Amino acid sequence: MALRIHSFFHQQSATLCYLVWCEHSKHCLLIDAPADFDMPSGELSFSTANEIIAYIKQHKLSLQWLLETHAHADHITASSYIKQQLQHAHPCKLGTGEGIVHVQAHFSKLYNIDMPCNGEPFEQLFADKAQFQLGEFTVDVIATPGHTPDSVCYHINGNVFVGDTFFMPDSGTARCDFPGGSAAELYDSLQRILSLPDDTVLWMCHDYQPDGRALAYKTTVKEQREQNEHLKGDKQSFIAIRESRDATLAVPKLLHPSIQLNIRAGQYPLKSDDKQHYLAIPLTVLL
Structure with missing residues (x-):
C-alpha cells in the first residue's frame, strides 16, 4: 500500500497544488487547485x-475529492x-472547512452577492x-483557524497539507489580518x-522563494519547530x-476577484442582462 503525491506550482500566485492518490485503488484527491486570472483584461x-486534468487521465486516476x-x-x-x-467520468465532490459559512456571510454582504450562506x-x-477515506487511507481534518476562520489542514499517512498556516521556515507563517483572522488563534x-x-511531512500551499532561493514545498514538524x-x-x-x-503587508493583488469566486467554490456569478459575468470592486475614497 502506497500513498503518492504530485505537486503543481502556479507561478502567478506562488501556489502549490497537490494531487494525492492511493496507489492500490487509484482514488485521488486534489488540494487547492488554482486558475489563471489576468486582472487588467479580466x-x-x-x-x-488543464495540466492537472491531463495528469489525472494519463495516470488513470479516479478523482474523488476537490478540496480547499x-x-x-x-x-x-x-x-x-x-x-x-x-463530471462524466469522476464522482468528485467539493469539500472545505465548515467555517466557510462565516466567510460567505461576511463577503456576500461586502460584495452585495445574493447567495445562500x-x-x-x-x-x-x-x-x-472529521475523517474520510481515500482508497486504503484515512484522511484526518484538522481545523486551523487564524489566517481565516475556515482554514483546515488535511492529514494523510504522515503528511499534512497545511494550507496558509506555515510557510517554509525562512518565510515564517501566514498573515492574520483578514476578516475573522487572529494571530492568537493561528499560534x-x-x-x-x-x-x-x-518526521511528519508538511506540504506548503505557497512558497515565495525569498532572496531568489530555489522553490521549496515541503518540510517537517521538527524543522518547523526548530x-x-x-x-x-x-x-x-x-x-x-x-x-x-501584518500591518506592513499590501492587500493581495487578486483579493476582490478571488474572494468573490472562491466563496462559491469558483462558480461564476450569474450573467447580467447583457449576458456578461461581472465582479465588484468596492471603492475606498480618500479625499
Whole structure:
C-alpha cells in the first residue's frame, strides 16, 4: 500500500497544488487547485487546471475529492471548473472547512452577492477531527483557524497539507489580518500541527522563494519547530511579530476577484442582462 503525491506550482500566485492518490485503488484527491486570472483584461483561464486534468487521465486516476484549505485571497480556485470537466467520468465532490459559512456571510454582504450562506456549492463541510477515506487511507481534518476562520489542514499517512498556516521556515507563517483572522488563534493552530511526530511531512500551499532561493514545498514538524523564524519565542512574542508584520503587508493583488469566486467554490456569478459575468470592486475614497 502506497500513498503518492504530485505537486503543481502556479507561478502567478506562488501556489502549490497537490494531487494525492492511493496507489492500490487509484482514488485521488486534489488540494487547492488554482486558475489563471489576468486582472487588467479580466481574462480567466485554466492552463494549470488543464495540466492537472491531463495528469489525472494519463495516470488513470479516479478523482474523488476537490478540496480547499480555505477561501483563498490570492488566487482563484479551479475546483468547479475541474469538477465540470471531469463530471462524466469522476464522482468528485467539493469539500472545505465548515467555517466557510462565516466567510460567505461576511463577503456576500461586502460584495452585495445574493447567495445562500450555508456552504453551497461545497458538498462537504468538514468539522474539526472529521475523517474520510481515500482508497486504503484515512484522511484526518484538522481545523486551523487564524489566517481565516475556515482554514483546515488535511492529514494523510504522515503528511499534512497545511494550507496558509506555515510557510517554509525562512518565510515564517501566514498573515492574520483578514476578516475573522487572529494571530492568537493561528499560534494555537500551529501548535496543534507541531504536536505531531517530528518526521511528519508538511506540504506548503505557497512558497515565495525569498532572496531568489530555489522553490521549496515541503518540510517537517521538527524543522518547523526548530527553525521557523516566527516561532522563536512564546505565544505573546508570536502575536507581536505577526501583528507587526501584518500591518506592513499590501492587500493581495487578486483579493476582490478571488474572494468573490472562491466563496462559491469558483462558480461564476450569474450573467447580467447583457449576458456578461461581472465582479465588484468596492471603492475606498480618500479625499
